[in-house]
């Protein structure tokens with residue numbers, strides 16, 4: 342069903358609740374920045390392409406400036422667009438902007454519990470606990486780099502089995518990315534043939550896609566109604582329950598063999614913390630389960646989607662792939678595994694990875710924020726904030742094209758640009774950033790060290806715009822060949 346069909350159903354179903362919702366909202370938010378005039382109930386949704394919401398929001402900022410009010414159905418939210426305003430909000434007013442805006446697709450399952458969708462004191466303690474525990478198990482350290490290098494070799498072995506024939510890389514990349522977070526959270530990796538593991542990856546991949554689909558956008562916009570409308574979006578909740586059930590089984594396995602003198606993983610540490618009731622306030626087993634699902638989900642799909650998108654971009658740009666091969670051959674050579682130390686001597690590869698993250702923009706609106714208290718910001722009172730900076734024409738000369746020179750100076754040296762906020766910024770900044778950067782570098786260089794990419798069509802015909810866009814930017818499905826070098 343297309344958007345207009347679904348919208349008609351929604352309109353019919355909810356006409357009666359309309360005035361009440363609007364009245365509530367109007368009362369609550371009096372001093373919002375100007376924006377396009379909303380219609381009753383559908384808000385500004387008639388002014389955007391729901392399949393490309395983020396693109397439409399960016400275009401509207403051309404008319405209304407870097408901060409404007411947009412009505413997602415009857416819920417007003419303030420869109421911040423561009424580096425300057427985002428820095429002012431997420432970094433200069435980090436504390437005030439650290440709240441989590443409601444995210445209806447997940448709300449029914451998360452109930453505001455866990456790290457990603459939590460708020461307040463519990464979120465703060467959980468975040469501190471997760472960061473320190475993951476660091477103890479190697480996040481950002483040499484030991485984890487060795488684990489990533491080892492996983493890269495498993496991935497290469499799987500790729501070699503394709504024998505140069507066309508294949509879809511989705512699940513191989515998901516297995517590799519997921520196995521790193523699994524090592525931290527569950528203490529072990531899974532075989533790429535493990536049926537249960539593949540089912541879980543399928544659930545994550547399916548939820549990521551659903552939250553980024555037209556149905557997902559409708560749920561985001563009309564949550565109260567869409568929860569009762571049949572459609573694929575209702576699978577999101579069911580899939581989360583299945584993921585949580587798997588995590589529950591793992592927690593039970595850990596509990597039976599728990600030894601406080603020998604902590605094996607994140608779950609062990611959490612079980613011990615739960616015994617020290619006062620260490621983390623308002624934390625229950627439910628919190629542990631939701632936090633673990635959060636880490637498993639966030640650590641799996643983000644890295645693998647970036648790599649999947651990145652390889653597609655390289656298929657479209659063989660001239661970039663060629664330069665990457667040249668740098669890899671010169672700095673690393675064919676006989677040893679890539680390591681993080683190589684990165685500082687590989688400015689071109691570094692620039693390409695940054696540009697892949699900028700262009701692919703796999704979490705295009707970030708995860709919605711809200712302010713923690715009523716604040717005046719640029720003269721207005723803000724309720725909720727989707728944000729985007731990576732396509733800011735004042736920060737990137739060629740924002741809508743894939744162009745690694747965005748991150749290179751005139752002498753070919755790597756040049757940082759703070760406007761790239763793929764991991765967001767401020768108090769909610771992605772807590773897996775250092776881990777993700779290691780994975781992206783080691784996985785991508787390992788692939789290109791071992792293989793040439795071969796597209797199944799003329800590179801010029803490869804469409805590198807996303808298939809759909811919502812929570813994530815979903816790359817178009819594709820097959821390609823890997824030819825051993």
Ligand code: HEM
Nearest residue numbers: 456457639640643644704708763764765769771772773777
């Ligand atoms: C390329 C890979 C990744 C990207 C692009 C990415 C991006 C993001 C973004 C945009 C956010 C929202 C931040 C905000 O609310 O302002 C986020 C949050 C988060 N990410 Fe990542 N992420 C990646 C990898 C990872 C990994 C590997 C982990 C695993 C440890 C992870 C765990 C989290 C968690 C737990 C949060 C919630 C933080 C909070 O709400 O306090 N992410 N990530």
